[in-house]
Amino acid sequence: MANGVGESILQTFKDSWGSIEEESLTILQKMIRLDTQNFGEDGNETLAAKYIKELFDNAGVECSDILEAKPGRGNLVARVRGDGSSGLGPVLLSAHLDTVHAPTENWEQEGWKHNPFGAEIDEEDGCLYGRGTVDMKNMAAMSISVLLFLKRHNIKLSRDLIFAAVADEERHDAKYGAKYLVESHPDLIEADIVMTELGAFSNHLDGKEFFPIQFAEKGACLIKITARGPGGHGSVYHKDNPVVDISEVCVTLNKQKLPHRLTEAAKYTIWEISKLLSWHKGMVFRTIMSPKIEPWLMEYLLTEEQANVFGPMLHNTANTTIVQAGDQVNQIPSTASVIVDCRVLPGITVEQVQDDLKSVIGPEKFKAQDGCQAKLELEILANGEGFAQDPNEPVLAGILQTLGQVISRRSGGSPIAPYLLIGRTDQAQYMCHPKRKPICLGFSPVRVPDSIKFSTLFHGVNERIPVDGFKWGLGVLAESVLELCSASLGK
Known part of the structure; x- marks a missing residue:
């Protein structure tokens, strides 16, 4: 690792990484099996929020109560505190717990290869199948694992790291999710940087791999x-x-x-x-x-x-x-x-x-x-409203450079490409924070082969994620957090 992350933490990272990958995959599978479909006014994200809270409570990670704007629409905010030596505000990782619809029975008739809520790994293509595998319980599982890693190994950060597990993103106004947190619990999610979907997924153009990172939507x-x-x-x-x-x-x-x-x-x-x-x-x-x-x-x-x-x-x-x-x-x-x-x-x-x-x-x-x-x-x-940030602004440019360096090291030299997202995410809600307008980026890393058209997986039949690509993304996210938070090994 570069930019201040020392050899001791690098060795700790390598020594424990195999077990972290397997634990994170298990977390993702368990979350896929929790039915958190968004039915507009109704949903059950609290089911997933309770599971996440149990993981954090058992590990001693600082965690909020389950925050509900309406019964069943659970949100959760966890934090690993830094020592403040950087003088910078927190980095916030965000993932929504709700999904779009999928059949709970007779799924074969609708074209699914595996049960959308079975979280099965296909032996032929090496992919984990299920609703939410890329949209976006994968980011939730990765973020949970990063916080658990930091806590268990006493990694010291120069700034706080926050994880927000939110409800209701799949509806147009997100009023029970990120919008609710911004309006009712802004202190819990005040941050300098927000990273959520959609970005850092491998793409291929003219035979070359690159990783788009969203800066506007x-x-x-x-x-x-x-x-x-x-x-x-x-x-x-x-x-x-x-x-x-x-x-x-x-x-x-x-x-x-x-x-x-x-x-x-x-x-x-x-x-x-x-x-x-x-x-x-x-x-x-x-x-x-x-x-x-x-x-x-x-x-x-x-x-x-x-x-x-x-x-x-x-x-x-x-x-x-x-x-x-x-x-x-x-x-x-x-x-x-x-x-x-x-x-x-x-x-x-x-x-x-x-x-x-x-x-x-x-x-x-x-x-x-x-x-x-x-x-x-x-x-x-x-x-x-949508938003656009200036990728040439020095702070944002520096963050993009850091993320680009991590991706390049872990992909064998593939570049990043900042881009305008044609959809809409929770970033628009975080942009409305009453105290601090953060830099918002689409950064939920995953590596997929050129044979899989990644954009078609979102909301689609046979939503899936390559297991190897998920583990690759976990490493990228962890290393990016360590870089942005100037991590060091505690005594």
Whole structure:
């Protein structure tokens, strides 16, 4: 290890690492077997929080009570205190305990190779299967193991290390999880650095391995579009059927992208990715930033998977998710509506998103004409802003350099690439801390072979993690923490 982590702690790290890896894998398997699916208002993250608290209590790790904004929606915060010699605030590791849905029975019929809550290791591919293996009980298990290692071996830190196990990330507002902690228990999670999903997973481009680390993410906005009409009996013709109008909205948004918008975060991401390519390929790839060339590049040069990653970095996206109309088979409804899940580029306002939607659907449809009401109405249901940090800012640049050095040492020289996440995580909640706005990074390391398309595992059938890749990530996370917290061996 470099940058102040001495030989004595390095030897301690090596001597005990095999047992730590196996214990961490066991912790992950036990957590997978705990059903913590998020059903909106209902969930049972407390089940996992109790298990984690028992581990920490038995090891003497400082730990909060289980914190619930609502019964069953448990959160937990643990801490290994440093001596404060660095003068720096804590490093916070965060992992959500909830998962999206998966079948608890008849799982074979839905395409699962193994029981989603069985935590079985497949002998053929060496992967641990189960809901939450990458999203994101793996980060919880790794973080737990790091804190246990520090406590058991009396490792001295120059700053505090915090672990937050949170509920309710899989819902758009996270109101029972990270948001609840930020609003109701801010002192427990006040930190200089937050590391959570999504980043430090191996990726491959042009035959080269690299590890993206998230420094920015898009926001999320739910918009309801409603069509109105006179309604009437199902036996006669109707020119103004709101079901037809809403159907046309759905078709339009499915076929046509919202306007091209180049943000600084996207520009930085594209430049960093282009550096991984040969000179001429990098030059061609950077032309994706041109609104005139981008459509052609997406269609003819990029793979579908690449287009699905880089396209949303250059556009606000709008996907129709819930359609509501009539409730009687022989009656034309007077209203029909669709909810649109919009993912919004950092720095873009809600008003700009509305303008984008109207420009694609047709602005005239949202205007009253000839004394008649507008054909369509638009309503903002919820809005969570994205964020972007400056990766060239000295403190953040130094952190990225440290993380990059650890990954390079443990991967045989593979580089990192800071990037804009097209989804949304709990980082947006931590950014709203009332006392201290932390540096937030997607850093939940795992190494996967090129044969596994990592992005498809999230929320998907046969969610899984390579066991070797999980153990590799555990080592990267532990070493990164030791570096950032200037660890030393206690007496």
